[in-house]
């Protein structure tokens with residue numbers, strides 16, 4: 001027996017398919033993709049509802065590095081983060097969406113993406129994240145980075161833009177306004193980027209797809 005789809009299901013999945021294809025073809029030609037209005041409204045508003053219900057104690061100071069090398073460094077970044085664990089229906093819904101994108105990219109681009117980790121980030125006024133890479137060559141952990149913005153309004157005077165640099169030598173970069181629904185994806189080892197100081201509260205989701213680099217000596221990713 002086939003399961004019946006309502007017209008909204010059909011258009012939502014057709015919309016999703018078009019978006020995923022756009023992301024895949026951008027990644028193939030440029031190594032990055034910037035998509036305004038990509039996050040489905042229904043999912044975006046659920047995530048915002050959950051966000052507004054969080055206490056400041058649900059967020060913790062963000063760090064840099066991994067596992068044994070992990071440390072806090074307020075010269076590099078000053079945002080605060082809250083990991084998605086999939087324990088709430090909304091968190092699950094977001095991780096499922098990211099899983100469908102992963103499957104699409106693996107099918108279309110043979111990327112071999114294996115796991116996904118994601119957190120909410122809050123930048124208060126004055127907060128920033130200096131120019132950095134999300135992964136280092138040869139470490140092969142984080143392969144594809146994703147950022148999605150959750151700010152219903154954002155003006156030029158609010159600062160807080162993401163600047164995506166095309167390579168080490170690029171000083172100008174591409175500035176992205178952190179406006180609700182805009183999604184940015186880029187190859188983690190290829191694109192240095194930074195978050196300019198925000199002048200008001202700035203909310204985003206960051207996520208990373210990793211390959212499975214487990215060896216006999218080391219389980220990686222650890223979960």
Ligand code: OGA
Nearest residue numbers: 129134147162195204206
């Ligand atoms: C990060 C990051 C960018 C942003 O969390 O690694 O680069 O625009 N975030 O929030």
Ligand code: MN
Nearest residue numbers: 132133134193
């Ligand atoms: Mn980053």
